[in-house]
Amino acid sequence: MAAKLDSQLLGLVFQSRPDILKGIQEAADSPARIDLFNNIASFVYERIADNTSEEPATKRRRVEAQTSGSNGAAHPIAGSQAAVLGADAAAAEPVLLEIKDISVSVPQRKKYDLCFTKNFLYARASGSPVPVQGIVYPWKDIEHAFYLPVPDKSQVQHNYVLLPRNSYLPTTKSQQSADQQTQQQTTAPLEPLVFTIPSTAPKPGTITGPSAAAAAPVSDSYATLFHWALTTSLHAAGNHACELVSSDPKVFHSVARQAYRPQEKAVHVKAFRGSKDGFLFFLPTGILWGFKKPLLFLPLDKIVAVSYTSVLQRTFNIVVELEEGEGSEEGGQEIEFSMLDQEDYAGIDQSYVRRHGLADRSMAEQRKAKKQLAENAKKAAANGEEGEGGEGGEADDGLTELERAQKEEERRLQDEEDEEEEDYDPGSEGESEGSGSSSEEEEEDGEGEGDEDDDEDMGEGLEGEE
Numbered sequence: 001m002a003a004k005l006d007s008q009l010l011g012l013v014f015q016s017r018p019d020i021l022k023g024i025q026e027a028a029d030s031p032a033r034i035d036l037f038n039n040i041a042s043f044v045y046e047r048i049a050d051n052t053s054e055e056p057a058t059k060r061r062r063v064e065a066q067t068s069g070s071n072g073a074a075h076p077i078a079g080s081q082a083a084v085l086g087a088d089a090a091a092a093e094p095v096l097l098e099i100k101d102i103s104v105s106v107p108q109r110k111k112y113d114l115c116f117t118k119n120f121l122y123a124r125a126s127g128s129p130v131p132v133q134g135i136v137y138p139w140k141d142i143e144h145a146f147y148l149p150v151p152d153k154s155q156v157q158h159n160y161v162l163l164p165r166n167s168y169l170p171t172t173k174s175q176q177s178a179d180q181q182t183q184q185q186t187t188a189p190l191e192p193l194v195f196t197i198p199s200t201a202p203k204p205g206t207i208t209g210p211s212a213a214a215a216a217p218v219s220d221s222y223a224t225l226f227h228w229a230l231t232t233s234l235h236a237a238g239n240h241a242c243e244l245v246s247s248d249p250k251v252f253h254s255v256a257r258q259a260y261r262p263q264e265k266a267v268h269v270k271a272f273r274g275s276k277d278g279f280l281f282f283l284p285t286g287i288l289w290g291f292k293k294p295l296l297f298l299p300l301d302k303i304v305a306v307s308y309t310s311v312l313q314r315t316f317n318i319v320v321e322l323e324e325g326e327g328s329e330e331g332g333q334e335i336e337f338s339m340l341d342q343e344d345y346a347g348i349d350q351s352y353v354r355r356h357g358l359a360d361r362s363m364a365e366q367r368k369a370k371k372q373l374a375e376n377a378k379k380a381a382a383n384g385e386e387g388e389g390g391e392g393g394e395a396d397d398g399l400t401e402l403e404r405a406q407k408e409e410e411r412r413l414q415d416e417e418d419e420e421e422e423d424y425d426p427g428s429e430g431e432s433e434g435s436g437s438s439s440e441e442e443e444e445d446g447e448g449e450g451d452e453d454d455d456e457d458m459g460e461g462l463e464g465e466e
Contacts, residue, residue: 003031008088009041011130086138087131090120097211097229099202100126105159106194106293107134114195116211116233121162121193137193139237141165144297145230146288147223147246151268151279154260156199159291160226164190168297169322170335192295197222245285252282252352255343269344271318271337280318280337282352287320289337296335298322304332306358308345315339318348 005028014021028034097116104112104123112123112132120138122131141164150157166189201221211229218228227244234242247267254266268279273289273296281288286299298320305321317338324332340348352358 003034003038005034006038006041008091009045010037011091012088013041013044015128015130086120086136087122087133090115090117090122090131090136091129093117093119095209097207097209097215099225099229100206100208103196104135104194105196105291106295107191108132116209116229119237121233134191135193137162137164137190139234139239141190142234142239142242144168144285144299145234145242145244146281146283147227147244148281148288148290149247149264149267150196150291151258151266151270152260156261157196158199158223159194159196160230161288161290161295162193162230163295163297164192167192168295169302170294170296170333191293194291194295197226199223245283247281247283251284252347254341255347256341269340269348272339273335273337280340282348298335300356300358303358306353308349309336310338312342314342316342316345 005025010021010024014024024037028037095115095117098113099116100113101111102114102123104110111126112135113126115122115124115131119140120131120136121142122137123135124131142162143165144161144163146159146161146163148159148161150159199221202219202225207215207219207225215225215229218224231244234240249265249267252267254269256266256269258264258266268281271278271280271289276292278289278292281290286297286303288298289296302322303320304323307319307321308316309319310317315338317336318340320335320337321332322335
């Protein structure tokens with residue numbers, strides 16, 4: 001069998017020096033030279049990998065960021081070997097569709113060409129033949145896909161958000177330490193992919209590849225083009241579980257007017273996660289916080305409860321509790337978003353939380369009661385009983401859970417005041433407080449004296465008659 005250049009390995013090692021790669025290809029005119037070039041590439045690959053593994057983690061991250069600035073691609077050796085193999089597999093497949101000059105914001109902020117193959121979606125720098133490591137996504141691994149408007153922009157723009165498996169739920173410190181111990185033997189999870197499109201049509205020459213002719217009828221706008229390309233590619237790869245979800249004002253919209261596009265309903269609310277500001281999107285399938293790293297997506301089927309804390313005159317916080325297994329071992333993890341506008345409370349609570357049957361746990365006792373009710377409802381359903389006394393009955397009074405909690409607190413305070421009045425003894429407080437009487441008592445005394453006078457007059461009248 002004739003010797004053959006290892007083009008994939010050479011491309012990874014010399015991707016930043018296409019002149020060297022071209023010279024090797026021209027000089028590889030004999031089996032001996034081909035073997036020599038392959039051995040040189042393998043030796044360089046191993047040396048760089050060894051040097052990278054000995055560096056501290058913080059230094060490796062800094063080197064990755066610096067090397068990505070030259071040609072838009074992180075150094076191929078800086079990541080895990082599994083990621084390199086994934087890039088190799090993607091590069092080995094023919095590109096069916098390529099859409100050029102797309103603004104990517106996560107995991108790296110740069111313009112790339114997005115390439116669609118049979119089994120992968122990946123980004124590559126303009127003029128580069130190899131994928132950017134860390135931006136290679138197998139279609140089968142993508143669990144959620146979203147199409148969302150970009151807030152606070154004068155021009156209409158939209159973000160596509162693709163969430164691979166294990167990339168969107170928060171992790172605790174114990175999970176992070178466990179992940180760090182296993183990442184040496186397993187592939188590190190991919191980061192979410194976020195890229196932005198304008199509302200205009202693609203420019204001529206930006207769509208290439210064998211599928212460009214099939215894409216022509218849907219190329220009137222970037223939105224129709226990417227909707228078609230993503231949906232077709234996912235289904236062709238056998239991933240029918242992932243559907244492209246768009247924000248819907250009928251599901252949720254903010255009452256606040258947007259500064260840049262006041263006539264358009266905002267489908268987001270501003271919120272903080274820790275010290276980072278971002279936007280919350282209440283979507284048909286869950287709650288997404290973006291668009292800064294790390295992105296979070298909390299699917300509806302993972303949410304146990306939604307509660308409200310730090311309710312002030314203008315802002316409030318929202319706490320989303322996840323089911324056990326997605327958080328700490330002691331119980332479900334709570335994710336808090338702060339500084340939401342008070343004007344959006346009714347829309348969030350009534351239009352989203354209550355509509356999707358999410359339990360409200362503003363008070364600790366209510367949290368326990370609601371959990372017990374949910375368990376009883378499940379038992380009743382298993383026994384064929386009608387759960388009319390469950391959570392649905394609580395909402396018949398037309399009050400929100402926050403209003404109901406406030407009402408119960410007022411009732412409790414009133415009960416405490418009534419008990420204090422029952423225990424009150426005027427004689428124990430001294431004559432200055434005990435000798436006083438209210439206007440009602442004076443009226444009662446006056447009425448009593450009047451009654452005695454009437455009785456005396458009646459008695460005198462009777463004596464006169466006699």
